[in-house]
Amino acid sequence: MSTSSCIGISTMKPCCGVLISCRNTSIFGFPFPKCNHPIANNLSKSQFNGNNFHTCHNKILGFRCVIDPNRRTFLASDSSWGKSRFFPSCNVDKNKPNLVIANVASDIRNHSTSAETHVNEKGFESIYIQGGFNVKPLVIERIEKGLDVGEVSRIEANGPSVNVDNLKGLNGTKNLIHEREVSAIEEEAWKLLRGAVVNYCGNPVGTVAASDPADEQPLNYDQVFIRDFVPSALAFLLNGEGEIVKNFLLHTLQLQSWEKTVDCYSPGQGLMPASFKVRNIPLDGSNGDYEDILDPDFGESAIGRVAPVDSGLWWIILLRAYGKLTGDYALQERVDVQTGIRLILNLCLTNGFDMFPTLLVTDGSCMIDRRMGIHGHPLEIQALFYSSLRCSREMLIVNDGTKNLVAAINNRLSALSFHIREYYWVDMKKINEIYRYKTEEYSTDAVNKFNIYPEQIPSWLVDWMPEEGGYLIGNLQPAHMDFRFFTLGNLWSIVSSLGSPKQNEGILNLIEAKWDDLTAHMPLKICYPALECEEWRIITGSDPKNTPWSYHNGGSWPTLLWQFTLACIKMNKAELARKAVDLAEKRLSVDQWPEYYDTRSGRFIGKQSRLRQTWTIAGFLTSKMLLENPEMASKLFWDEDYELLEICVCALSKSGRKKCSRGVAKSQIHI
Secondary structure, three states, X not given: OOOEEEEEEOOOXXXXXXXXXOOOOEEOOEEOOOOOOOHHHOOOHHHOOOOOOOEEEOEOOOOEEEEOOOOOOOEOOOOOOOOOOOOOOOOOOOOOOEEEOOOOOOOOHHHOOOHHHHOOOOOHHHHHHXXXXXXXXXXXXXXXXXXXXXXXXXXXXXXXXXXXXXXXXXXXXXXXHHOOOOXXXXXXXXXXXXXXXXXXXXXXXXXXXXXXXXXXXXXXXOOEEHHHHHHHHHHHHHXXXXXXXXXXXXXXXXXXXXXXXXXXXXXXXXXXOOEXXXXXXXXXXXXXXXXXXXXXXXOOOOHHHOOOOHHHHHHHHHHHHHHHHHOOOHHHHOHHHHHHHXXXXXXXXXXXXXXXXXXXXXXXXXXXXXXXXOOEOOHHHHHHHHHHHHHHHHHOOOOOOOHHHHHHHHHHHHHHHHHHHHHOEXXXXXXXXXXXXXXXXXXXXXXXXXXXXXXXXXXXXXXXXXXXXXXXXXXXXOOEEEOOEEHHHHHHHHHHOOOOHHXXXXXXXXXXXXXXXXXXXXXXXXXXXXXXXHHHHHHHOOOOOOOOOEOOEOOEOHHHHHHHHXXXXXXXXXXXHHHHHHHHHOOOOOOOOOOOEEOOOOOEEOOOOOOOXXXXXXXXXXXXXXXXXXXXXXXOOOOOOHHHHHOOHHHHOOOOOOOOHHHHHHHHOOO
């Protein structure tokens, strides 16, 4: 038989297709899912049938994976995600259970996984970066008619079977769950977590946001969110299972930078999607066959049509965690991964009108994805931004092409650290200083640099602030300080060392002192206090979901447990984390793992809360494993970087300006 192949320029607009092929090689640095692995890795002998397999038509930038219509492909309901309901094949002859692999650029992977040796070559990067969205995607297609060209990897039906549940970990790491006895609640959580896994072309690529079988209107809770998958990824990594995390990182990377528009306007290159969904599309003219596609959402379908700022930041943080916990640092060195990091950083570090080192964002661009008055410079984004910059500095390969970017990262880290520590921190001493502020100050010597009016200090704060401890406020803008306590931003400031050691200790002291307010019956409040009455009506627009002490407006979110645990372990307060985990363990299983809790003390399940919320389940499991293995937790947080304190961009400036606020305030920085 003869086989022909063609290479041509496609005129299709990339919207749903994704950069995938059917063998573990790469074109232009893109990784592809394994379709030539032994079937025993995913199926037991009894599950194999010679007539049940995919047909994968090789396409780059527009992949189709044709699947037997009798197989489910989206959500695996088995107890283990390793037991796929189907397996991939690229054979067009349905009488032969063989895997035919295209030989298009078969050796490219060997020349594209290391950015260090090929960073200056004109190849993938020149197309991907310089061309941007204006370059029509290159499509490489194969018309498969025989077995004469390329590799043939035969799938043996009678080969040995492997149960993923019994593996002692991937990548040489030990499987922690099997090293100790787990409680019935943990066993239930693992079963639910594995049941939430999504498969794409036979490989696990993430977990859905929620998998409540009684939910008749899942909305977008049946999608894989980058933000939501992070605790799931850490649970798998801590359990020695790295494959799903690696697949997730690479597939979401392939979704990066698509030209998604709202009313014909395109967001910046490098944007990562908020979520994606595996869709099964019937093939035209086929006999019941259909294809798997990854359909990303960049915010064009979200509430308020807001692009996610935190998705790219979480992706970088997870990429570092994957390397730290598996030892697989080769993934970070790939050309496509290095390029993906740089695209995210270029998007975040682009010069604009803003005078502050903080990242300027719109409302609803992070975990709080609805109108809640957090537009401007919310603490959560700054903490994640700082973390992603530190991650990138560790992972970027320094060469002539990246040295300027690394210098920009160092400068931004220094400025951002100083800005947050100096202007976002409040304790009793700072509140008293603000109370005595003079307003309408002009000049570089001004103490009240943002023209904050003392009358803005809320009455609740005066009585609520403990004598020992403090926190980082939620937002800072001209003439405005948002004094609400936002838990995620404060916890991640501890984890990343955005706050000083003394400030980090003060945050946990405040949480402990205000335990009944921030934890009560269910940890932890997403923010405190809730917006009520006229304030709620004006700031939220009378949002019926963010009513006082519900959802984002003072609701309790169990998924914050793992970040609280990580922060406590770092600050040598693991007993505080155990107290919170024990509290949650008493209710989560009984309440069917809800998304959030309502009321001031967190006694009620949220009125619109989804059950079997995956990041609630994963956050609990991750917290338990971190407490059992604190040495693993040490790989996920950052210690203080004292070199950053010595860096000041003003020292390099030739503008002639002599005044620098850092010189005045440096003695006041808590070390």
